[in-house]
Amino acid sequence: MSVTSSTGVSGAREDTFSLTDPIYRQIRDLIYRVSGIYQPEEKLYLLLNACTRRMQQVKVDNSRTYWNLLMASPNRDPEMRALLNEITIGETCFFRSQPQLDALRNIILPELLKEKSRQIVKRVRIWSAGCSTGEEPHTLAMNLLEESEGRLKGWTVDIQATDLNDRSLEAAKAGIYGHYALRLTPEFYKHKYFSRFDDKHLQVRPEVRNLITFNRLNLRDDARMLFMKGIDVIFCCNVLIYFDGISKTKVVNHFFNDLNSGGYLFLGTSESLMKLNEQFHLMHFPGAISYWKPSHSSTKP
Amino acid sequence: MSASLESSLRERVDRIESTPAIPAVFLPLLNLLQSQSSASLDEVARLVAYDHAIAAQCLRVASSPLFGLAKAPESIRAAVVMLGLRRVETILLTCCLGNAFSTRDWPIDAKTFWTHSLGCAMASRRFSAKLACCDSDKAYLAGLLHDIGFMVNCIVFPDETSVAVNLAHERQIPLHQAEVATMGFTHSASGKALAEKWHIADDIVQVIACHHLIEDGRSSSPLVALVHLIDLLCRMRNLGYGYYESHGVDLQGDPAWATLVAENKNFDELDIERFTFEMDDSLAEIHQLVNIIFA
Numbered sequence: 001m002s003v004t005s006s007t008g009v010s011g012a013r014e015d016t017f018s019l020t021d022p023i024y025r026q027i028r029d030l031i032y033r034v035s036g037i038y039q040p041e042e043k044l045y046l047l048l049n050a051c052t053r054r055m056q057q058v059k060v061d062n063s064r065t066y067w068n069l070l071m072a073s074p075n076r077d078p079e080m081r082a083l084l085n086e087i088t089i090g091e092t093c094f095f096r097s098q099p100q101l102d103a104l105r106n107i108i109l110p111e112l113l114k115e116k117s118r119q120i121v122k123r124v125r126i127w128s129a130g131c132s133t134g135e136e137p138h139t140l141a142m143n144l145l146e147e148s149e150g151r152l153k154g155w156t157v158d159i160q161a162t163d164l165n166d167r168s169l170e171a172a173k174a175g176i177y178g179h180y181a182l183r184l185t186p187e188f189y190k191h192k193y194f195s196r197f198d199d200k201h202l203q204v205r206p207e208v209r210n211l212i213t214f215n216r217l218n219l220r221d222d223a224r225m226l227f228m229k230g231i232d233v234i235f236c237c238n239v240l241i242y243f244d245g246i247s248k249t250k251v252v253n254h255f256f257n258d259l260n261s262g263g264y265l266f267l268g269t270s271e272s273l274m275k276l277n278e279q280f281h282l283m284h285f286p287g288a289i290s291y292w293k294p295s296h297s298s299t300k301p
Numbered sequence: 302m303s304a305s306l307e308s309s310l311r312e313r314v315d316r317i318e319s320t321p322a323i324p325a326v327f328l329p330l331l332n333l334l335q336s337q338s339s340a341s342l343d344e345v346a347r348l349v350a351y352d353h354a355i356a357a358q359c360l361r362v363a364s365s366p367l368f369g370l371a372k373a374p375e376s377i378r379a380a381v382v383m384l385g386l387r388r389v390e391t392i393l394l395t396c397c398l399g400n401a402f403s404t405r406d407w408p409i410d411a412k413t414f415w416t417h418s419l420g421c422a423m424a425s426r427r428f429s430a431k432l433a434c435c436d437s438d439k440a441y442l443a444g445l446l447h448d449i450g451f452m453v454n455c456i457v458f459p460d461e462t463s464v465a466v467n468l469a470h471e472r473q474i475p476l477h478q479a480e481v482a483t484m485g486f487t488h489s490a491s492g493k494a495l496a497e498k499w500h501i502a503d504d505i506v507q508v509i510a511c512h513h514l515i516e517d518g519r520s521s522s523p524l525v526a527l528v529h530l531i532d533l534l535c536r537m538r539n540l541g542y543g544y545y546e547s548h549g550v551d552l553q554g555d556p557a558w559a560t561l562v563a564e565n566k567n568f569d570e571l572d573i574e575r576f577t578f579e580m581d582d583s584l585a586e587i588h589q590l591v592n593i594i595f596a
Contacts, residue, residue, distance in 0.1 A: 036574075038574075038575060038578040040582055042582075042585070107547055107548060270578060274572075282551070282552070283549045283551055284533070284534065284538075284549065284550040284551075284577070286541075286545055286546060286547075287538065290549075292549075
């Protein structure tokens with residue numbers, strides 16, 4: 001595939017922005033090494049667009065110079081962060097990863113409920129860490145509501161949704177969304193769990209919102225992270241990229257400690273833990289990967 | 302498996318050999334590929350000369366982006382010069398296999414089956430090349446042929462296989478478990494019978510016969526371990542049998558992983574997530590190849 005930039009950069013040749021330029025694969029590898037996020041071939045054009053936008057910002061007119069900026073300049077860290085920001089723009093939407101939701105409902109949930117069936121308090125706790133404007137926790141809530149008359153009958157579901165950004169949290173609590181956020185939402189869910197807000201927006205119904213507790217939380221705040229105990233499943237998608245190596249390790253260790261034994265951590269669909277914590281077991285589910293905290297008693301069947 | 306069941310299986314498998322659809326070039330090619338001394342270009346060219354359709358298909362595959370050739374080869378000879386003899390032989394064999402059997406009335410979509418086999422072949426080759434744990438062409442062949450018994454079952458036990466496939470779909474369980482539940486034996490047993498009939502090399506027969514037995518904790522060769530892991534991985538990454546398998550897979554906790562770690566000290570360093578993402582990247586190419594070969 002060859003994509004050329006439609007925006008262009010003053011003085012740049014058209015072929016500077018071609019996917020055939022090996023620099024973009026080098027940048028892809030660098031991003032993976034730094035952040036654990038893999039840009040699949042079919043989405044390389046998004047990386048190219050992100051690089052193009054950054055190159056315009058920093059007034060660089062060829063890919064080689066931009067590569068040097070990411071690799072060797074004193075500004076390489078802030079530039080990498082800015083590039084990662086560009087890459088993850090617009091990533092959030094409802095039903096972002098159906099394979100993750102299927103794994104949660106079809107495989108993990110039955111396993112968790114079996115494991116917890118002897119406990120007196122029948123409660124499942126899920127944490128959407130870095131929930132942004134709320135698409136992820138609302139999606140999780142709708143999927144779990146679908147199980148409320150089945151597997152989850154008699155169980156309490158508690159979804160903790162946290163983010164650092166107050167404005168995002170306000171939007172999440174309001175639960176009002178436009179077409180773009182709902183682009184992957186099946187009609188069934190739109191009809192069942194949303195009401196019309198205005199011509200262009202739908203609002204999540206109260207029964208969905210009632211399952212979720214929104215809170216401001218900085219994942220770097222060690223003291224508060226210690227309080228997030230007893231979690232069964234954590235979703236933390238495309239959030240770790242914003243942390244440096246040491247903070248990332250700390251956050252992942254907190255996640256490990258906050259999870260119950262037998263719990264799972266999901267990252268973004270093309271994101272990996274890069275061995276930041278050797279205690280987690282990588283698990284493959286159909287179309288999705290997750291990290292499992294081993295039970296005290298057993299290894300994975 | 303009981304002795305009577307085994308003998309009935311062999312009897313039915315015997316009939317496959319008389320199937321007229323197997324290209325004449327298939328078994329000699331298989332022998333060439335398995336021979337220790339490498340075949341000569343002339344031998345391969347002579348064999349392929351018998352079957353122009355296979356030769357043309359081979360050239361279309363060799364020209365696909367997967368092999369990254371700047372210029373499409375115009376003859377088998379040119380393809381060998383550009384890609385090497387072994388690579389061309391494996392392409393030829395893949396093409397032959399796709400043409401070998403009538404896929405009418407199979408209980409699953411034949412293209413889905415071939416996509417799984419070809420996906421396993423390509424991923425096994427890539428994995429072994431990365432780790433230098435097995436000969437990579439051998440790994441390709443083992444991946445391609447590992448489920449050949451399922452093809453046998455589709456041909457000689459169509460009704461029973463159909464019941465097994467339906468059960469696997471309905472309960473979302475691995476196919477071999479559904480086969481045991483409904484037929485009392487798996488595609489591994491029928492594959493072994495055919496592989497022995499065709500005098501396939503012992504190490505590949507082992508893969509065909511034992512790639513599911515590792516789950517029972519049996520020790521295995523690195524090649525069996527490799528194909529077992531790749532089979533699991535493919536089934537988790539949209540390269541399975543076209544239905545949802547409702548279970549998780551812990552590759553690093555699998556006994557096959559321990560077998561490969563024992564053989565290769567660097568194995569634990571392998572970035573399995575990245576390997577998984579790269580495998581996803583090759584999905585489109587695998588589908589494209591299947592469309593060329595098994596259309």
